[in-house]
Amino acid sequence: MIFIAHRGLYDEKIGENTISAFDNAFNNGYDGIELDVRKTKDNKIVVIHDSFISRVSDGFGLVKNMTYHNLLKYNFGKSYKERIPLLKEVINRYTNKIILIELKESILIEELDLNAKNNYYISSFNYDYIKDIPKSNNYKKGIINYVFNSNIDLNNIDFIMILDNLINDKIYNFYQKNGIEVIIYGVGKNININLNKNDIKKTKYII
Numbered sequence: 001m002i003f004i005a006h007r008g009l010y011d012e013k014i015g016e017n018t019i020s021a022f023d024n025a026f027n028n029g030y031d032g033i034e035l036d037v038r039k040t041k042d043n044k045i046v047v048i049h050d051s052f053i054s055r056v057s058d059g060f061g062l063v064k065n066m067t068y069h070n071l072l073k074y075n076f077g078k079s080y081k082e083r084i085p086l087l088k089e090v091i092n093r094y095t096n097k098i099i100l101i102e103l104k105e106s107i108l109i110e111e112l113d114l115n116a117k118n119n120y121y122i123s124s125f126n127y128d129y130i131k132d133i134p135k136s137n138n139y140k141k142g143i144i145n146y147v148f149n150s151n152i153d154l155n156n157i158d159f160i161m162i163l164d165n166l167i168n169d170k171i172y173n174f175y176q177k178n179g180i181e182v183i184i185y186g187v188g189k190n191i192n193i194n195l196n197k198n199d200i201k202k203t204k205y206i207i
Helices: 019-027 087-093 169-177 197-202
Strands: 002-006 032-039 045-047 098-103 119-124 140-144 159-163 181-185 204-206
Touching: 002 019, 002 098, 019 032, 019 087, 032 087, 045 087, 087 098, 119 159, 140 181, 169 181
Parallel strands: 002 032, 002 204, 032 098, 098 119, 119 140, 140 159, 159 181, 181 204
Antiparallel strands: 032 045
16 A cells, blocks of 8 residues: 555644655655645745644634735744645655645636646646646546545546545445545544455555
């Protein structure tokens, strides 16, 4: 199984979606990282899950209403001070890694400014955010939780992300036969996958 760290490998000492969390994941044997991106007021692509910064920093405000310069005033770390990372910083830091980028809002593929150093998966819960992104050999595009999106063109996605306790061989094989890669994600630390051993071995799992 290929393990991917959700928002990096963070804990009570390391903040989520920080450079430290991503370094920690790779230093502990993870094959990839998952991260979330949003745009600032001045159109910088920053790595953060929430629309507000208050839960993960010592500041307050909406990301979209703040410039990147404003955001640099706040601490997003825990044991020591860390600034909010730019997506560009993260992808330029690593080589030959799996990086899953979840769009929290509509962002053009050109704005992500992806390099050729890593394997990229562009995803969202909202199909509208990824449907107009062209297919490319430079990245894969996909949707999270198909059950919430009834208007998806399966020919327009490369992968689908499904919760571990919802996956089974029938669902897995359906997408595989349609040329769609299945990525599984879990909630909590327990792995709960009802798949045969051969499928489990090659599956990407976000934990």
